[in-house]
Amino acid sequence: MAEKRSLDRIDQNIISILQKNARISNKALAEQVGLSASSCLNRVRKLEEDGCIGPYLGHVTLERLCRSITCIAMVTLEHHTQQDFRTFEQFVQTLPEVVQCDTVSGSCDFILRIVCADMERYHQVNELLLNSGANVVNISTHVVMTENKRFQGFPLNRLLP
Amino acid sequence: MAEKRSLDRIDQNIISILQKNARISNKALAEQVGLSASSCLNRVRKLEEDGCIGPYLGHVTLERLCRSITCIAMVTLEHHTQQDFRTFEQFVQTLPEVVQCDTVSGSCDFILRIVCADMERYHQVNELLLNSGANVVNISTHVVMTENKRFQGFPLNRLLP
DNA sequence: GCAGTAGCCGAATAAAATTCGGCGGCTGTT
DNA sequence: AACAGCCGCCGAATTTTATTCGGCTACTGC
Numbered sequence: 001m002a003e004k005r006s007l008d009r010i011d012q013n014i015i016s017i018l019q020k021n022a023r024i025s026n027k028a029l030a031e032q033v034g035l036s037a038s039s040c041l042n043r044v045r046k047l048e049e050d051g052c053i054g055p056y057l058g059h060v061t062l063e064r065l066c067r068s069i070t071c072i073a074m075v076t077l078e079h080h081t082q083q084d085f086r087t088f089e090q091f092v093q094t095l096p097e098v099v100q101c102d103t104v105s106g107s108c109d110f111i112l113r114i115v116c117a118d119m120e121r122y123h124q125v126n127e128l129l130l131n132s133g134a135n136v137v138n139i140s141t142h143v144v145m146t147e148n149k150r151f152q153g154f155p156l157n158r159l160l161p
Numbered sequence: 162m163a164e165k166r167s168l169d170r171i172d173q174n175i176i177s178i179l180q181k182n183a184r185i186s187n188k189a190l191a192e193q194v195g196l197s198a199s200s201c202l203n204r205v206r207k208l209e210e211d212g213c214i215g216p217y218l219g220h221v222t223l224e225r226l227c228r229s230i231t232c233i234a235m236v237t238l239e240h241h242t243q244q245d246f247r248t249f250e251q252f253v254q255t256l257p258e259v260v261q262c263d264t265v266s267g268s269c270d271f272i273l274r275i276v277c278a279d280m281e282r283y284h285q286v287n288e289l290l291l292n293s294g295a296n297v298v299n300i301s302t303h304v305v306m307t308e309n310k311r312f313q314g315f316p317l318n319r320l321l322p
Numbered sequence: 323g324c325a326g327t328a329g330c331c332g333a334a335t336a337a338a339a340t341t342c343g344g345c346g347g348c349t350g351t352t
Numbered sequence: 353a354a355c356a357g358c359c360g361c362c363g364a365a366t367t368t369t370a371t372t373c374g375g376c377t378a379c380t381g382c
Contacts (some may be wrong), residue, residue, distance in 0.1 A: 005225055015226070017221035022183040025339095027369055035231050036331050041371070043329095052226060053219050057314055058179035064166055065176070066320050072265060072272055089309045096316035104233060104303035111233055111303060113312070116318050142265035142272060148250045151274070151312070153218055155257035159227050159278050186370095188338055197362050202340070204360095 005050050010035065012160050014043055019153040022056035039110050059150075062115070070115050070144040071122055074108040078135040085109070088134035097125050107138070166211050171196065173321055175204055176214050180314040183217035220311075223276070231276050231305040232283055235269040239296040246270070249295035258286050269301070 007015070013033045016022060026126050030040035048054045085103070088110065092101045100113035112129075116122040116158050122141075130136050168176070174194045177187060191201035209215045223229050238245050244266070249271065255264045261274035273290075277283040283302075291297050 003225075004227065007226065015219070015221055016182075019221050020216070020218065022217035022219040025369060026371095027190055037370075038332080038372080039330055049249050049311065050225070051222050053221050055313075056183035056217060056219050057181065057312075058176070058183040058214050058217050060180050060315055061212050062315055062320070064164075064211070065168065067166065068315075068320050072263065092310055096319055098310060099315060100312045101308075101310035102231075102233065102305045103300070103307040103309055104305055106301070106303035108303070110309070111305075112309065115315055115320070118273070120166070121319075140267070142267035143268070144263045144265055146264040147262075148260070148264055149253055149259060149262040151218075151261045152216075154221055154223055154229075154260065154276055158257055158282075159223070159229050159276070186338060187340090198339075199341080199363080200361050 005047075005052050005158070007052075011043060011047060011052075012156065014040070014047065015135055016156050018044070018053055019156065023056075036113075054128040066117070068115055068117055069119060069122060070113065070147075072142045072144065073112040073114055073126070073129070073154060074138075074140040074142075075112060075129065076108045076138040076140075077110075078137040080109070084134045088136070091129070091132040091134060092123055095128065097121070108138070166208075168211050168213075168321070170209060170215075172204060172315065175201070175208065177317050179205070179214055179217075180317065183219075220227060226277070228230060229276055229278055230283060231274065231308075233305060234273040234275055234287070234290070234301045235299075235301040235303075236271040236273060236290065236297055237269045237299040237301075239298040241270070245295045249293055249297070252290070252293040252295060256289065258282070269299070 004067070008036070009035050014029065015030055017032060026041050026044065027037050030037045035043070044053075065156060075088070077088065089101070092098045092110075094113065097114050097116050098112050099115050102111050103109065104111050114122065114125060116125060126139055126141070129139060171194050175190065178190055186313060187202050187205065188198050190205070191198045196204070203215075205212060236249070238249065250262070250264070253259045253271075253273065258275050258277050259273050260276050263272050264270065265272050275283065275286060277286060286304070287300055290300060
């Protein structure tokens with residue numbers, strides 16, 4: 001288990017703010033959490049060093065830029081060997097279109113989020129997954145019609161003590 | 162359909178860089194894309210105004226901070242009426258633990274990503290979804306064991322012309 | 323009680339962001 | 353072809369921010 005980093009109220013505030021607004025200036029952040037700029041900067045750096053926060057990503061509104069399709073693929077392996085799992089996990093790292101991959105319990109082994117230029121390319125990616133050498137026996141695809149709620153950070157209010 | 166914003170090579174570069182590193186300084190960004198700082202700033206502002214990029218999110222490493230569980234829930238409605246879909250879509254907006262919700266085609270209607278402090282709370286959220294008034298008939302849950310590949314932006318290399 | 327440590331503040335300095343005027347190229351018109 | 357208008361770029365000037373650093377205070381352990 002990962003060691004938890006102990007956070008006081010100010011650290012929690014910093015993380016909550018940066019989670020939602022990564023481009024805030026250090027000065028504004030310091031004001032919001034009630035610290036001087038220098039102390040605030042020290043805290044942010046420590047939180048980054050300790051792996052609590054970062055990297056910082058800009059959200060691209062893809063449909064504003066180009067055509068694309070997003071699919072969610074449920075992948076099942078034939079054998080549940082450590083070897084096959086590892087093979088699959090490593091393979092998805094090499095596919096840029098697979099933007100997210102989770103190992104899950106339940107009726108399948110992996111759930112992937114895949115973003116492709118078009119359905120033809122999605123089919124190609126599907127073939128690649130089937131031939132990944134990890135003994136994939138089934139891929140069940142759900143095409144995303146609408147993104148109703150986009151990820152905008154974790155509900156830290158509910159999660160932090 | 163959303164109008165596409167036309168992007169030249171420099172705009173594409175800016176977006177690609179900001180997508181991966183939202184906290185880069187404007188000066189460094191300008192150098193990387195080969196513009197003066199002022200021109201670069203103009204471009205970034207326009208891209209933001211046009212809804213191409215932003216907001217900027219800090220990635221929080223949750224397991225470094227607290228215990229939590231992540232589940233992927235496949236939700237099916239009894240009736241496929243526009244009313245029930247809308248009711249459900251609006252309801253998930255009110256649940257902070259639902260960090261992502263997509264309407265999908267296939268064997269279910271919605272796929273949700275849900276992050277809770279513990280399984281007890283997940284059960285509560287499940288109950289809430291069943292009682293959302295949208296006639297949910299089934300929720301199939303997959304518990305995330307490992308996040309093999311985290312979202313780190315879209316594969317713009319593959320998507321942009 | 324005292325040394326050591328950690329974290330804070332605020333001043334000084336370095337760096338970055340932002341504004342703005344002017345320049346050059348492109349377009350469409352006369 | 354000449355010209356006016358527009359757009360986007362640059363670089364200088366200015367404002368704002370980031371960063372460093374020394375000193376202060378509070379807490380810890382001896």
